[in-house]
Amino acid sequence: MSVRGASDVEAAADGSRVLRVGPGDVVTPLARERAQDLGVTIEVGGGAGNAPPPAVPPSRQVAGSGTTQRSGPRPGSGTAQRPGPVPQTGSGPAAGPAAPGARTGRSSNGAARAERSSSGAAGHGAGRPTSPAARAERSSNGAAGVPGAVGIPGGAPPPPVRPPSGALFRRGAPLPPGLASAPARPARHGRTGRVVVVGAGHVGMITAMRLAEADVFDEVVLVDIDEGRAKGIALDLTHTAPLAGFATRIRGSGTVEGAGSCDYAVITAGRPRTPGMSRSDLIGTNAAIVGDVASTLAATSPHVVLVVITNPLDEMTQHAWQASGLPSHRVLGMAGVLDTARFQALASLTGAGRADRIDALALGSHGEEMVVPLSRVGVGGRPIEGDLDAVVDRTRGSGAEVVGLLSSGSAFMAPGMSAARMVLAMAADSGEVMPAAVLADGQYGIRDVYVGLPARLGRDGVREIVELPLAADELTALRTAADRIRERLADLAPAR
Numbered sequence: 001m002s003v004r005g006a007s008d009v010e011a012a013a014d015g016s017r018v019l020r021v022g023p024g025d026v027v028t029p030l031a032r033e034r035a036q037d038l039g040v041t042i043e044v045g046g047g048a049g050n051a052p053p054p055a056v057p058p059s060r061q062v063a064g065s066g067t068t069q070r071s072g073p074r075p076g077s078g079t080a081q082r083p084g085p086v087p088q089t090g091s092g093p094a095a096g097p098a099a100p101g102a103r104t105g106r107s108s109n110g111a112a113r114a115e116r117s118s119s120g121a122a123g124h125g126a127g128r129p130t131s132p133a134a135r136a137e138r139s140s141n142g143a144a145g146v147p148g149a150v151g152i153p154g155g156a157p158p159p160p161v162r163p164p165s166g167a168l169f170r171r172g173a174p175l176p177p178g179l180a181s182a183p184a185r186p187a188r189h190g191r192t193g194r195v196v197v198v199g200a201g202h203v204g205m206i207t208a209m210r211l212a213e214a215d216v217f218d219e220v221v222l223v224d225i226d227e228g229r230a231k232g233i234a235l236d237l238t239h240t241a242p243l244a245g246f247a248t249r250i251r252g253s254g255t256v257e258g259a260g261s262c263d264y265a266v267i268t269a270g271r272p273r274t275p276g277m278s279r280s281d282l283i284g285t286n287a288a289i290v291g292d293v294a295s296t297l298a299a300t301s302p303h304v305v306l307v308v309i310t311n312p313l314d315e316m317t318q319h320a321w322q323a324s325g326l327p328s329h330r331v332l333g334m335a336g337v338l339d340t341a342r343f344q345a346l347a348s349l350t351g352a353g354r355a356d357r358i359d360a361l362a363l364g365s366h367g368e369e370m371v372v373p374l375s376r377v378g379v380g381g382r383p384i385e386g387d388l389d390a391v392v393d394r395t396r397g398s399g400a401e402v403v404g405l406l407s408s409g410s411a412f413m414a415p416g417m418s419a420a421r422m423v424l425a426m427a428a429d430s431g432e433v434m435p436a437a438v439l440a441d442g443q444y445g446i447r448d449v450y451v452g453l454p455a456r457l458g459r460d461g462v463r464e465i466v467e468l469p470l471a472a473d474e475l476t477a478l479r480t481a482a483d484r485i486r487e488r489l490a491d492l493a494p495a496r
Protein backbone atom coordinates (compact mmCIF):
# COMPACT_ATOMS: atom_id res chain seq x y z
CA MET A 1 0.00 0.00 0.00
CA SER A 2 1.34 3.44 -0.84
CA VAL A 3 0.02 6.97 -0.61
CA ARG A 4 -0.43 8.67 -3.99
CA GLY A 5 -0.27 12.41 -3.85
CA ALA A 6 -0.59 15.46 -6.08
CA SER A 7 2.95 15.03 -7.39
CA ASP A 8 1.99 11.60 -8.79
CA VAL A 9 -0.96 13.18 -10.56
CA GLU A 10 1.22 15.94 -11.99
CA ALA A 11 3.74 13.39 -13.25
CA ALA A 12 0.90 11.51 -14.97
CA ALA A 13 -0.40 14.75 -16.47
CA ASP A 14 2.86 15.17 -18.33
CA GLY A 15 2.55 11.75 -19.91
CA SER A 16 -0.35 9.36 -20.42
CA ARG A 17 -2.84 11.35 -18.28
CA VAL A 18 -3.61 8.11 -16.44
CA LEU A 19 -2.44 7.42 -12.92
CA ARG A 20 -2.52 3.73 -12.15
CA VAL A 21 -2.81 2.88 -8.49
CA GLY A 22 -2.93 -0.38 -6.62
CA PRO A 23 -6.17 -1.59 -4.98
CA GLY A 24 -4.72 -0.95 -1.53
CA ASP A 25 -3.21 2.41 -2.37
CA VAL A 26 -4.46 5.61 -0.74
CA VAL A 27 -5.11 8.64 -2.98
CA THR A 28 -5.05 11.91 -1.11
CA PRO A 29 -7.95 14.36 -1.47
CA LEU A 30 -5.54 16.89 -2.95
CA ALA A 31 -4.44 14.36 -5.56
CA ARG A 32 -8.07 13.79 -6.54
CA GLU A 33 -8.64 17.50 -6.80
CA ARG A 34 -5.49 17.93 -8.83
CA ALA A 35 -6.54 15.09 -11.12
CA GLN A 36 -9.76 16.96 -11.85
CA ASP A 37 -7.82 20.08 -12.60
CA LEU A 38 -5.39 18.39 -14.95
CA GLY A 39 -7.77 15.87 -16.56
CA VAL A 40 -5.89 12.88 -15.21
CA THR A 41 -7.82 9.62 -14.87
CA ILE A 42 -7.08 7.56 -11.81
CA GLU A 43 -7.27 3.85 -12.58
CA VAL A 44 -7.26 1.25 -9.89
CA GLY A 45 -5.49 -2.03 -10.38
CA GLY A 46 -4.57 -1.25 -13.93
CA GLY A 47 -8.06 -0.68 -15.41
CA ALA A 48 -10.76 1.93 -15.29
CA GLY A 49 -14.07 0.98 -13.80
CA ASN A 50 -12.74 -0.69 -10.70
CA ALA A 51 -13.74 0.62 -7.33
CA PRO A 52 -11.95 3.87 -6.60
CA PRO A 53 -9.13 3.70 -4.13
CA PRO A 54 -9.84 4.79 -0.61
CA ALA A 55 -9.36 8.38 0.33
CA VAL A 56 -7.14 9.27 3.23
CA PRO A 57 -9.25 8.72 6.34
CA PRO A 58 -9.96 11.91 8.31
CA SER A 59 -7.66 10.84 11.09
CA ARG A 60 -4.75 10.89 8.65
CA GLN A 61 -5.46 14.16 6.97
CA VAL A 62 -3.15 17.00 7.71
CA ALA A 63 -4.45 20.25 9.07
CA GLY A 64 -6.11 22.25 6.35
CA SER A 65 -7.28 19.33 4.28
CA GLY A 66 -10.74 19.70 5.75
CA THR A 67 -10.92 23.12 4.14
CA THR A 68 -10.08 21.54 0.84
CA GLN A 69 -12.90 19.07 1.13
CA ARG A 70 -15.43 21.70 2.01
CA SER A 71 -14.64 24.16 -0.72
CA GLY A 72 -13.07 21.99 -3.37
CA PRO A 73 -14.69 19.55 -5.77
CA ARG A 74 -15.91 16.26 -4.41
CA PRO A 75 -13.98 13.24 -5.67
CA GLY A 76 -15.96 11.52 -8.34
CA SER A 77 -18.27 14.43 -9.03
CA GLY A 78 -18.18 15.60 -12.59
CA THR A 79 -20.06 18.81 -11.91
CA ALA A 80 -18.59 19.99 -8.68
CA GLN A 81 -18.18 23.74 -8.40
CA ARG A 82 -14.65 24.78 -7.89
CA PRO A 83 -13.63 27.74 -5.83
CA GLY A 84 -13.47 31.03 -7.71
CA PRO A 85 -10.53 31.83 -9.91
CA VAL A 86 -7.21 32.61 -8.41
CA PRO A 87 -6.80 36.38 -8.52
CA GLN A 88 -4.24 37.25 -11.12
CA THR A 89 -2.97 40.35 -9.46
CA GLY A 90 -3.38 39.88 -5.77
CA SER A 91 -5.67 42.85 -5.86
CA GLY A 92 -8.80 41.16 -4.63
CA PRO A 93 -11.74 39.29 -6.07
CA ALA A 94 -13.16 40.11 -9.46
CA ALA A 95 -16.29 41.59 -7.96
CA GLY A 96 -18.43 41.52 -4.89
CA PRO A 97 -17.95 42.71 -1.36
CA ALA A 98 -14.41 43.29 -0.27
CA ALA A 99 -13.22 40.55 2.00
CA PRO A 100 -12.45 41.76 5.49
CA GLY A 101 -8.92 42.96 5.53
CA ALA A 102 -8.55 42.80 1.77
CA ARG A 103 -7.49 45.95 0.00
CA THR A 104 -9.85 47.16 -2.64
CA GLY A 105 -8.34 46.41 -6.00
CA ARG A 106 -8.59 48.21 -9.27
CA SER A 107 -10.42 45.54 -11.14
CA SER A 108 -12.76 44.58 -8.34
CA ASN A 109 -14.16 48.06 -8.15
CA GLY A 110 -14.14 48.50 -11.84
CA ALA A 111 -15.93 45.32 -12.78
CA ALA A 112 -18.84 45.96 -10.52
CA ARG A 113 -18.91 49.64 -11.29
CA ALA A 114 -18.94 49.13 -15.04
CA GLU A 115 -22.27 47.42 -14.81
CA ARG A 116 -23.79 49.65 -12.21
CA SER A 117 -22.76 52.85 -13.83
CA SER A 118 -24.56 51.83 -16.94
CA SER A 119 -27.65 50.99 -14.94
CA GLY A 120 -28.21 54.62 -14.21
CA ALA A 121 -29.45 56.31 -11.09
CA ALA A 122 -29.59 54.90 -7.60
CA GLY A 123 -32.47 52.74 -6.60
CA HIS A 124 -32.56 50.61 -9.71
CA GLY A 125 -30.65 47.60 -8.59
CA ALA A 126 -27.31 49.35 -8.62
CA GLY A 127 -24.63 47.99 -6.36
CA ARG A 128 -25.39 44.29 -6.38
CA PRO A 129 -22.49 42.39 -4.90
CA THR A 130 -21.87 40.33 -8.02
CA SER A 131 -22.42 41.73 -11.47
CA PRO A 132 -23.22 39.69 -14.58
CA ALA A 133 -19.96 40.98 -16.00
CA ALA A 134 -18.11 39.64 -13.03
CA ARG A 135 -19.97 36.34 -13.19
CA ALA A 136 -19.15 35.98 -16.86
CA GLU A 137 -15.56 36.77 -16.06
CA ARG A 138 -15.49 34.08 -13.44
CA SER A 139 -17.01 31.51 -15.79
CA SER A 140 -14.43 32.17 -18.40
CA ASN A 141 -11.80 31.63 -15.79
CA GLY A 142 -13.02 28.16 -15.07
CA ALA A 143 -15.29 28.64 -12.11
CA ALA A 144 -18.11 26.68 -13.73
CA GLY A 145 -18.41 22.90 -13.49
CA VAL A 146 -15.35 20.98 -14.55
CA PRO A 147 -16.12 18.58 -17.42
CA GLY A 148 -14.57 15.15 -17.70
CA ALA A 149 -13.61 15.00 -14.08
CA VAL A 150 -12.37 11.93 -12.29
CA GLY A 151 -14.92 9.15 -12.13
CA ILE A 152 -16.58 9.77 -15.50
CA PRO A 153 -15.49 6.73 -17.53
CA GLY A 154 -15.20 6.76 -21.26
CA GLY A 155 -14.72 10.50 -21.80
CA ALA A 156 -11.62 11.83 -23.50
CA PRO A 157 -9.36 13.56 -21.05
CA PRO A 158 -10.21 17.24 -21.11
CA PRO A 159 -7.53 19.84 -21.48
CA PRO A 160 -6.12 21.17 -18.27
CA VAL A 161 -8.32 23.77 -16.68
CA ARG A 162 -6.63 26.97 -15.63
CA PRO A 163 -6.22 28.27 -13.06
CA PRO A 164 -5.55 25.14 -11.03
CA SER A 165 -7.25 24.27 -7.82
CA GLY A 166 -7.17 26.88 -5.10
CA ALA A 167 -6.31 24.02 -2.76
CA LEU A 168 -2.76 24.09 -4.03
CA PHE A 169 -2.27 27.72 -3.26
CA ARG A 170 -3.80 27.37 0.16
CA ARG A 171 -1.01 24.88 0.77
CA GLY A 172 1.62 27.31 -0.41
CA ALA A 173 2.41 25.71 -3.76
CA PRO A 174 4.11 28.01 -6.24
CA LEU A 175 1.91 29.56 -8.89
CA PRO A 176 2.33 27.82 -12.24
CA PRO A 177 4.37 29.58 -14.91
CA GLY A 178 2.39 32.30 -16.59
CA LEU A 179 0.02 32.86 -13.70
CA ALA A 180 2.55 34.26 -11.28
CA SER A 181 3.63 36.91 -13.70
CA ALA A 182 0.20 37.56 -15.21
CA PRO A 183 -0.23 41.23 -15.97
CA ALA A 184 -2.65 43.19 -13.85
CA ARG A 185 -6.09 43.46 -15.33
CA PRO A 186 -6.53 46.87 -16.85
CA ALA A 187 -8.24 49.25 -14.48
CA ARG A 188 -11.72 50.21 -15.55
CA HIS A 189 -12.65 53.85 -15.34
CA GLY A 190 -9.22 54.50 -13.82
CA ARG A 191 -10.31 53.13 -10.44
CA THR A 192 -7.40 52.42 -8.22
CA GLY A 193 -8.52 51.52 -4.74
CA ARG A 194 -7.64 55.04 -3.68
CA VAL A 195 -9.47 57.45 -1.41
CA VAL A 196 -8.68 61.15 -1.48
CA VAL A 197 -9.43 63.24 1.58
CA VAL A 198 -9.46 66.91 0.66
CA GLY A 199 -8.65 69.06 3.64
CA ALA A 200 -5.95 67.74 5.95
CA GLY A 201 -7.33 69.59 8.93
CA HIS A 202 -8.87 68.06 12.00
CA VAL A 203 -11.70 66.13 10.35
CA GLY A 204 -9.61 65.12 7.34
CA MET A 205 -6.86 63.81 9.58
CA ILE A 206 -9.17 61.52 11.55
CA THR A 207 -10.97 60.40 8.41
CA ALA A 208 -7.67 59.46 6.78
CA MET A 209 -6.51 57.69 9.91
CA ARG A 210 -9.61 55.54 10.15
CA LEU A 211 -9.55 54.74 6.44
CA ALA A 212 -5.92 53.70 6.61
CA GLU A 213 -6.46 51.63 9.73
CA ALA A 214 -9.24 49.73 8.01
CA ASP A 215 -6.52 48.41 5.67
CA VAL A 216 -8.98 48.26 2.79
CA PHE A 217 -7.55 50.66 0.24
CA ASP A 218 -4.31 50.68 -1.66
CA GLU A 219 -3.79 54.34 -0.90
CA VAL A 220 -5.24 57.22 1.06
CA VAL A 221 -4.17 60.66 -0.15
CA LEU A 222 -4.54 63.79 1.94
CA VAL A 223 -4.88 67.01 -0.05
CA ASP A 224 -4.58 70.48 1.42
CA ILE A 225 -3.71 73.93 0.12
CA ASP A 226 -1.22 73.81 2.96
CA GLU A 227 0.89 71.17 1.22
CA GLY A 228 3.33 70.82 4.11
CA ARG A 229 0.46 70.01 6.44
CA ALA A 230 -0.93 67.38 4.05
CA LYS A 231 2.48 65.76 3.70
CA GLY A 232 3.27 66.04 7.38
CA ILE A 233 0.04 64.42 8.51
CA ALA A 234 0.48 61.74 5.83
CA LEU A 235 3.98 60.93 7.07
CA ASP A 236 2.88 60.94 10.68
CA LEU A 237 0.05 58.53 9.83
CA THR A 238 2.44 56.37 7.82
CA HIS A 239 4.47 55.94 10.97
CA THR A 240 1.43 54.39 12.67
CA ALA A 241 1.24 51.52 10.16
CA PRO A 242 3.15 49.01 12.29
CA LEU A 243 1.32 50.14 15.41
CA ALA A 244 -2.15 49.89 13.93
CA GLY A 245 -1.29 47.04 11.58
CA PHE A 246 -2.14 48.24 8.10
CA ALA A 247 -0.50 48.25 4.69
CA THR A 248 -2.44 51.11 3.10
CA ARG A 249 -0.09 53.78 1.75
CA ILE A 250 -0.72 57.36 2.85
CA ARG A 251 0.44 60.32 0.80
CA GLY A 252 0.10 64.08 1.02
CA SER A 253 -0.49 66.45 -1.89
CA GLY A 254 -0.97 70.17 -2.36
CA THR A 255 -3.49 69.70 -5.18
CA VAL A 256 -6.38 67.45 -6.08
CA GLU A 257 -4.71 66.77 -9.43
CA GLY A 258 -1.58 65.63 -7.64
CA ALA A 259 -3.56 63.05 -5.72
CA GLY A 260 -4.45 61.10 -8.87
CA SER A 261 -7.75 59.50 -9.78
CA CYS A 262 -9.68 57.94 -6.96
CA ASP A 263 -12.72 55.84 -6.15
CA TYR A 264 -13.95 57.88 -3.22
CA ALA A 265 -13.26 61.44 -2.16
CA VAL A 266 -14.11 63.00 1.16
CA ILE A 267 -14.38 66.78 1.09
CA THR A 268 -13.51 68.37 4.41
CA ALA A 269 -11.84 71.46 2.94
CA GLY A 270 -13.17 74.71 4.26
CA ARG A 271 -13.45 76.73 7.38
CA PRO A 272 -14.86 75.29 10.58
CA ARG A 273 -17.06 77.20 12.98
CA THR A 274 -15.73 79.43 15.70
CA PRO A 275 -17.65 80.11 18.93
CA GLY A 276 -20.85 82.03 18.25
CA MET A 277 -20.96 81.08 14.57
CA SER A 278 -23.76 79.05 13.04
CA ARG A 279 -22.98 76.55 10.33
CA SER A 280 -24.83 78.72 7.87
CA ASP A 281 -22.39 81.56 8.52
CA LEU A 282 -19.82 79.52 6.63
CA ILE A 283 -21.87 79.23 3.49
CA GLY A 284 -20.24 81.88 1.29
CA THR A 285 -16.64 81.05 2.16
CA ASN A 286 -17.04 77.32 1.95
CA ALA A 287 -19.18 77.27 -1.19
CA ALA A 288 -16.30 78.66 -3.21
CA ILE A 289 -13.91 76.05 -1.83
CA VAL A 290 -16.29 73.10 -2.12
CA GLY A 291 -17.45 74.02 -5.63
CA ASP A 292 -13.88 74.23 -6.88
CA VAL A 293 -12.78 71.02 -5.17
CA ALA A 294 -15.84 69.05 -6.36
CA SER A 295 -15.47 70.09 -9.98
CA THR A 296 -11.76 69.28 -9.97
CA LEU A 297 -12.41 65.89 -8.41
CA ALA A 298 -15.03 65.09 -11.05
CA ALA A 299 -12.57 66.07 -13.77
CA THR A 300 -9.72 63.97 -12.41
CA SER A 301 -11.93 61.04 -11.32
CA PRO A 302 -15.08 60.90 -13.43
CA HIS A 303 -16.38 57.85 -11.57
CA VAL A 304 -15.66 59.08 -8.08
CA VAL A 305 -18.14 58.97 -5.22
CA LEU A 306 -18.04 62.22 -3.25
CA VAL A 307 -18.73 62.37 0.47
CA VAL A 308 -19.11 65.97 1.57
CA ILE A 309 -18.35 66.96 5.16
CA THR A 310 -17.84 70.71 4.88
CA ASN A 311 -20.50 72.87 6.53
CA PRO A 312 -23.22 73.93 6.11
CA LEU A 313 -23.53 70.30 5.20
CA ASP A 314 -26.76 69.95 3.30
CA GLU A 315 -26.20 73.06 1.24
CA MET A 316 -22.56 72.19 0.51
CA THR A 317 -23.55 68.70 -0.60
CA GLN A 318 -26.09 70.04 -3.08
CA HIS A 319 -23.56 72.61 -4.22
CA ALA A 320 -20.91 69.90 -4.73
CA TRP A 321 -23.38 67.87 -6.76
CA GLN A 322 -24.17 70.82 -9.01
CA ALA A 323 -20.57 71.95 -9.36
CA SER A 324 -19.29 68.45 -10.10
CA GLY A 325 -21.93 67.44 -12.64
CA LEU A 326 -21.82 63.92 -11.18
CA PRO A 327 -24.97 61.80 -10.93
CA SER A 328 -26.74 62.46 -7.65
CA HIS A 329 -26.25 58.93 -6.33
CA ARG A 330 -22.50 59.57 -6.38
CA VAL A 331 -22.64 62.71 -4.24
CA LEU A 332 -23.75 62.42 -0.64
CA GLY A 333 -23.15 64.24 2.59
CA MET A 334 -22.10 63.08 6.02
CA ALA A 335 -24.07 64.40 8.97
CA GLY A 336 -26.71 61.84 9.86
CA VAL A 337 -24.20 59.19 10.89
CA LEU A 338 -22.59 61.70 13.25
CA ASP A 339 -25.87 63.06 14.59
CA THR A 340 -27.18 59.54 15.11
CA ALA A 341 -24.02 58.59 17.00
CA ARG A 342 -24.35 61.70 19.13
CA PHE A 343 -27.95 60.83 19.98
CA GLN A 344 -27.02 57.24 20.82
CA ALA A 345 -24.10 58.34 22.99
CA LEU A 346 -26.12 60.96 24.83
CA ALA A 347 -29.11 58.62 25.31
CA SER A 348 -26.69 56.06 26.72
CA LEU A 349 -25.48 58.61 29.26
CA THR A 350 -29.05 58.82 30.58
CA GLY A 351 -29.01 55.08 31.26
CA ALA A 352 -30.81 53.92 28.12
CA GLY A 353 -28.29 51.14 27.51
CA ARG A 354 -25.09 50.69 25.57
CA ALA A 355 -24.75 53.39 22.94
CA ASP A 356 -24.12 50.93 20.14
CA ARG A 357 -27.29 48.99 20.94
CA ILE A 358 -29.63 51.95 20.78
CA ASP A 359 -31.63 52.10 17.58
CA ALA A 360 -32.00 55.62 16.25
CA LEU A 361 -31.70 57.67 13.06
CA ALA A 362 -30.99 61.37 12.73
CA LEU A 363 -32.56 62.82 9.60
CA GLY A 364 -33.43 66.24 8.22
CA SER A 365 -30.80 68.93 8.24
CA HIS A 366 -27.45 69.05 10.02
CA GLY A 367 -28.54 71.85 12.30
CA GLU A 368 -31.66 73.33 13.77
CA GLU A 369 -33.98 71.21 11.63
CA MET A 370 -32.44 67.91 12.64
CA VAL A 371 -35.16 65.28 13.00
CA VAL A 372 -34.72 62.27 15.27
CA PRO A 373 -37.94 60.29 14.78
CA LEU A 374 -38.65 59.05 18.30
CA SER A 375 -41.13 56.55 16.89
CA ARG A 376 -38.09 54.62 15.68
CA VAL A 377 -35.94 54.89 18.80
CA GLY A 378 -35.51 51.88 21.06
CA VAL A 379 -33.20 49.29 22.53
CA GLY A 380 -33.61 45.67 21.51
CA GLY A 381 -37.02 46.43 20.03
CA ARG A 382 -38.29 48.08 23.23
CA PRO A 383 -38.91 51.81 23.68
CA ILE A 384 -36.55 53.84 25.84
CA GLU A 385 -37.87 55.42 29.02
CA GLY A 386 -36.96 58.97 29.95
CA ASP A 387 -36.92 62.45 28.49
CA LEU A 388 -35.83 61.76 24.94
CA ASP A 389 -36.80 65.25 23.80
CA ALA A 390 -34.03 66.57 26.03
CA VAL A 391 -31.61 64.11 24.45
CA VAL A 392 -32.65 65.27 20.97
CA ASP A 393 -32.14 68.91 22.01
CA ARG A 394 -28.68 68.18 23.32
CA THR A 395 -27.86 66.22 20.17
CA ARG A 396 -28.95 69.14 18.03
CA GLY A 397 -26.67 71.45 20.02
CA SER A 398 -23.76 69.02 20.33
CA GLY A 399 -21.65 70.60 17.62
CA ALA A 400 -21.95 74.01 19.25
CA GLU A 401 -21.28 72.47 22.66
CA VAL A 402 -17.98 71.05 21.41
CA VAL A 403 -17.09 74.29 19.61
CA GLY A 404 -17.70 76.22 22.83
CA LEU A 405 -15.48 73.90 24.84
CA LEU A 406 -12.66 73.81 22.29
CA SER A 407 -12.73 77.56 21.77
CA SER A 408 -10.97 77.07 18.47
CA GLY A 409 -12.11 74.70 15.76
CA SER A 410 -15.00 72.27 15.87
CA ALA A 411 -15.59 68.60 16.56
CA PHE A 412 -13.45 66.21 14.57
CA MET A 413 -13.16 62.80 16.25
CA ALA A 414 -16.73 61.64 15.74
CA PRO A 415 -17.08 63.48 12.41
CA GLY A 416 -13.93 61.88 11.00
CA MET A 417 -14.97 58.43 12.18
CA SER A 418 -18.44 58.89 10.74
CA ALA A 419 -17.08 59.84 7.33
CA ALA A 420 -14.74 56.87 7.27
CA ARG A 421 -17.59 54.60 8.28
CA MET A 422 -19.61 55.69 5.26
CA VAL A 423 -16.73 55.23 2.84
CA LEU A 424 -15.95 51.79 4.22
CA ALA A 425 -19.59 50.73 3.94
CA MET A 426 -19.54 51.73 0.28
CA ALA A 427 -16.19 50.14 -0.48
CA ALA A 428 -17.48 46.89 1.00
CA ASP A 429 -20.66 47.27 -1.07
CA SER A 430 -22.37 46.53 2.21
CA GLY A 431 -25.90 47.66 1.43
CA GLU A 432 -26.03 49.18 4.90
CA VAL A 433 -28.70 51.78 5.52
CA MET A 434 -27.20 54.95 6.94
CA PRO A 435 -28.64 58.41 7.31
CA ALA A 436 -26.99 60.66 4.73
CA ALA A 437 -27.62 63.90 2.91
CA VAL A 438 -29.03 62.69 -0.39
CA LEU A 439 -31.00 64.22 -3.24
CA ALA A 440 -34.64 63.40 -2.53
CA ASP A 441 -36.65 62.33 -5.53
CA GLY A 442 -40.15 62.23 -4.15
CA GLN A 443 -39.36 60.11 -1.09
CA TYR A 444 -41.13 61.35 2.04
CA GLY A 445 -42.89 63.85 -0.21
CA ILE A 446 -39.63 65.75 -0.82
CA ARG A 447 -38.08 66.40 -4.18
CA ASP A 448 -35.01 68.04 -5.73
CA VAL A 449 -33.18 69.02 -2.58
CA TYR A 450 -30.42 67.41 -0.55
CA VAL A 451 -31.64 66.47 2.92
CA GLY A 452 -30.80 63.83 5.51
CA LEU A 453 -32.66 60.60 4.73
CA PRO A 454 -31.99 56.89 5.26
CA ALA A 455 -29.89 55.68 2.34
CA ARG A 456 -28.75 52.22 1.36
CA LEU A 457 -25.08 52.49 0.49
CA GLY A 458 -23.32 50.43 -2.12
CA ARG A 459 -20.07 50.53 -4.01
CA ASP A 460 -21.30 53.33 -6.26
CA GLY A 461 -22.77 55.51 -3.57
CA VAL A 462 -26.48 55.63 -2.85
CA ARG A 463 -28.27 52.51 -4.01
CA GLU A 464 -31.64 53.71 -2.86
CA ILE A 465 -33.34 56.06 -0.47
CA VAL A 466 -35.18 53.92 2.04
CA GLU A 467 -38.67 55.02 3.02
CA LEU A 468 -39.47 54.18 6.62
CA PRO A 469 -42.86 54.63 8.17
CA LEU A 470 -42.80 57.83 10.26
CA ALA A 471 -45.32 59.51 12.53
CA ALA A 472 -47.20 62.42 10.93
CA ASP A 473 -45.35 65.07 12.98
CA GLU A 474 -41.99 63.50 12.11
CA LEU A 475 -42.85 63.59 8.43
CA THR A 476 -43.89 67.22 8.71
CA ALA A 477 -40.61 68.07 10.47
CA LEU A 478 -38.66 66.34 7.72
CA ARG A 479 -40.44 68.32 5.02
CA THR A 480 -39.87 71.53 6.94
CA ALA A 481 -36.16 70.74 7.12
CA ALA A 482 -36.10 70.26 3.35
CA ASP A 483 -37.90 73.59 2.84
CA ARG A 484 -35.40 75.42 5.04
CA ILE A 485 -32.45 73.92 3.19
CA ARG A 486 -34.03 74.96 -0.10
CA GLU A 487 -34.38 78.52 1.18
CA ARG A 488 -30.75 78.67 2.21
CA LEU A 489 -29.71 77.32 -1.15
CA ALA A 490 -31.62 80.16 -2.77
CA ASP A 491 -29.50 82.56 -0.69
CA LEU A 492 -26.40 80.78 -1.93
CA ALA A 493 -27.39 81.06 -5.59
CA PRO A 494 -26.03 84.60 -6.11
CA ALA A 495 -22.70 83.50 -4.61
CA ARG A 496 -22.25 80.76 -7.22
Ligand SMILES: NC(=O)c1ccc[n+]([C@@H]2O[C@H](COP(=O)([O-])OP(=O)(O)OC[C@H]3O[C@@H](n4cnc5c(N)ncnc54)[C@H](O)[C@@H]3O)[C@@H](O)[C@H]2O)c1
Binding pocket: 198, 199, 200, 201, 202, 203, 204, 223, 224, 225, 226, 229, 268, 269, 270, 271, 272, 273, 282, 286, 289, 293, 308, 309, 310, 311, 313, 334, 335, 338, 366, 409, 410, 411, 412, 415
Ligand atom coordinates in the same frame (compact mmCIF):
# COMPACT_ATOMS: atom_id res chain seq x y z
N1 LIG B 1 -20.67 67.41 8.39
C1 LIG B 1 -20.33 67.36 9.66
O1 LIG B 1 -20.96 66.67 10.44
C2 LIG B 1 -19.13 68.13 10.12
C3 LIG B 1 -18.57 67.86 11.37
C4 LIG B 1 -17.43 68.56 11.73
C5 LIG B 1 -16.89 69.53 10.89
N2 LIG B 1 -17.50 69.78 9.72
C6 LIG B 1 -16.97 70.78 8.79
O2 LIG B 1 -15.84 70.23 8.15
C7 LIG B 1 -15.00 71.28 7.71
C8 LIG B 1 -13.57 71.00 8.15
O3 LIG B 1 -13.49 71.04 9.57
P1 LIG B 1 -12.06 70.91 10.26
O4 LIG B 1 -12.30 70.92 11.70
O5 LIG B 1 -11.31 69.79 9.67
O6 LIG B 1 -11.39 72.27 9.80
P2 LIG B 1 -9.81 72.59 9.71
O7 LIG B 1 -9.69 74.05 9.63
O8 LIG B 1 -9.09 71.88 10.78
O9 LIG B 1 -9.38 71.95 8.32
C9 LIG B 1 -9.81 72.45 7.10
C10 LIG B 1 -8.66 72.29 6.15
O10 LIG B 1 -9.11 72.58 4.84
C11 LIG B 1 -7.99 73.15 4.17
N3 LIG B 1 -8.44 73.85 2.97
C12 LIG B 1 -9.05 75.04 2.85
N4 LIG B 1 -9.29 75.30 1.56
C13 LIG B 1 -8.82 74.27 0.85
C14 LIG B 1 -8.79 73.96 -0.53
N5 LIG B 1 -9.30 74.78 -1.45
N6 LIG B 1 -8.22 72.80 -0.91
C15 LIG B 1 -7.71 71.96 0.01
N7 LIG B 1 -7.72 72.21 1.33
C16 LIG B 1 -8.28 73.35 1.75
C17 LIG B 1 -7.37 74.07 5.20
O11 LIG B 1 -6.03 74.40 4.86
C18 LIG B 1 -7.48 73.21 6.45
O12 LIG B 1 -6.31 72.43 6.68
C19 LIG B 1 -15.59 72.54 8.30
O13 LIG B 1 -16.39 73.20 7.33
C20 LIG B 1 -16.47 72.04 9.41
O14 LIG B 1 -17.51 72.93 9.73
C21 LIG B 1 -18.60 69.10 9.31
